[in-house]
Amino acid sequence: MTLFLGAAMVAAAVVIFIIQPVAKGIHASLERADDELTETEARKRVALLALRDVEYDFLAGKLDENDYRSLKGELTAEALAALEADENARSQVGSVGSEDVEAEIRAIRLGLHEGSVPCPDCGYVNVTGSRFCSACGHSLQAGVAG
Numbered sequence: 796m797t798l799f800l801g802a803a804m805v806a807a808a809v810v811i812f813i814i815q816p817v818a819k820g821i822h823a824s825l826e827r828a829d830d831e832l833t834e835t836e837a838r839k840r841v842a843l844l845a846l847r848d849v850e851y852d853f854l855a856g857k858l859d860e861n862d863y864r865s866l867k868g869e870l871t872a873e874a875l876a877a878l879e880a881d882e883n884a885r886s887q888v889g890s891v892g893s894e895d896v897e898a899e900i901r902a903i904r905l906g907l908h909e910g911s912v913p914c915p916d917c918g919y920v921n922v923t924g925s926r927f928c929s930a931c932g933h934s935l936q937a938g939v940a941g
């Protein structure tokens with residue numbers, strides 16, 4: 796029990812740690828205002844980016860499975876909540892089906908799990924089928940064949 800609580804607290808701290816710099820990045824790009832990001836869109840983006848980072852870190856071996864699972868659970872919940880809020884905000888102007896929400900999450904997951912090969916040497920995430928790391932040139936075959 797205590798162990799679980801401790802792990803959950805660490806996970807929460809890491810989530811905050813991960814989200815903060817991303818949130819600042821979003822904020823910075825918000826000031827450029829390429830395409831008007833609403834508050835809910837920004838929140839959604841932060842959550843999805845954080846979720847992606849967790850996936851990358853796990854694939855790159857930087858997170859152990861426990862951390863990965865709790866982080867992913869928290870971030871998925873946050874992403875879904877943000878997507879829902881965004882959808883509600885949009886529904887006042889246009890119409891967005893709830894399928895879009897799930898499709899978006901699914902696309903990210905598929906892209907990460909089936910469309911990427913993390914470099915065993917530097918951690919760079921390469922496209923599936925790559926034989927060598929685009930970042931450092933390390934052979935990806937050796938790492939994959941396990």
Ligand SMILES: [Zn+2]
Nearest residue numbers: 914917928931
């Ligand atoms: Zn590499």
